[in-house]
Amino acid sequence: MKIISLINKSIAGMRNAYLVNLLAIVNIALSLTLFGGFVVSIINANLFVERLGNRLEVVAYLKDGISEESLNELQEELKRYPEVRGIAFISKEEALASLDKGLAGEPSILDSLDVNPLPASLIIKLNDAFQNPAGIKGVTERLGKSDSIEDLQYGGEWIKKISVFVSMVRFGGVLFGIVIILSTLVIVSNTIWLTIQTRVDEIEGMRLAGATPLFIKAPFFIEGIIIGGIGSAFAVGLLAAAKSLIGYNFGNDLKLLFGFNLDMLPYQAVIIILLFGMGFGLIGSIISLWRFPRN
Numbered sequence: 001m002k003i004i005s006l007i008n009k010s011i012a013g014m015r016n017a018y019l020v021n022l023l024a025i026v027n028i029a030l031s032l033t034l035f036g037g038f039v040v041s042i043i044n045a046n047l048f049v050e051r052l053g054n055r056l057e058v059v060a061y062l063k064d065g066i067s068e069e070s071l072n073e074l075q076e077e078l079k080r081y082p083e084v085r086g087i088a089f090i091s092k093e094e095a096l097a098s099l100d101k102g103l104a105g106e107p108s109i110l111d112s113l114d115v116n117p118l119p120a121s122l123i124i125k126l127n128d129a130f131q132n133p134a135g136i137k138g139v140t141e142r143l144g145k146s147d148s149i150e151d152l153q154y155g156g157e158w159i160k161k162i163s164v165f166v167s168m169v170r171f172g173g174v175l176f177g178i179v180i181i182l183s184t185l186v187i188v189s190n191t192i193w194l195t196i197q198t199r200v201d202e203i204e205g206m207r208l209a210g211a212t213p214l215f216i217k218a219p220f221f222i223e224g225i226i227i228g229g230i231g232s233a234f235a236v237g238l239l240a241a242a243k244s245l246i247g248y249n250f251g252n253d254l255k256l257l258f259g260f261n262l263d264m265l266p267y268q269a270v271i272i273i274l275l276f277g278m279g280f281g282l283i284g285s286i287i288s289l290w291r292f293p294r295n
Contacts, residue, residue, distance in 0.1 A: 024191035028231025033238045035180040038173040039269045045166045058124040059153040070148050083130035088123040188284025224285030225278045232277020
């Protein structure tokens, strides 16, 4: 019953200073919407890197006329590489058949060929721990010394650029998150402090009546949590609306661009926003009451 009484007291206090609290809720909602956007970006960037990594492979084009013995030796050597998860041999005939299938609308291009110009190749898939630029570099540097290999394809520079971009997104998200955290704490603490100023007489009366400091402060702590929770709920609502709008207008285009459906509002982001909002509210209240009389 005491907890319910404290909650009712907090709600009554919020009603008495509803304009100040409404402004705080709006500011928190906008701040956490921006923060949530960066959280969503980081989650999808990590998902993109993970999916990209699962597709990373090295294609080793073999020299024409490679003997079966040399091919077997090369495959056995690759199996001993710690980076290698699996190997698939693609013969010249299979490569040409695959190209023919891909050019089904232009069969005349292949009809004019007297010989098969495509090389045989090995598709080398990497273990999860080595699906990154460093892992690919380790494999290709050793394969480049082989006399049986004509050329290697692995998109190393492109992978490096993607990795750098994702790292920048993560770093920028951390910096922006720090700014949002600090600004939100300032907003909440100032709001609670203004509320305290409007209730000085009430607080003084409670002190004279023998109320403990914790009993006096508790409603303000609850008030901060409520303000943060409402603000974060509005932020989730705004992000959900943005998700629907973007999905409706650009969903298919984004899927084609990235190769998978982006989750514009993953459940992890919702949980983070709600917890951060209520946490910011509580910490902001604590900050505003830091110098509150203890006795």
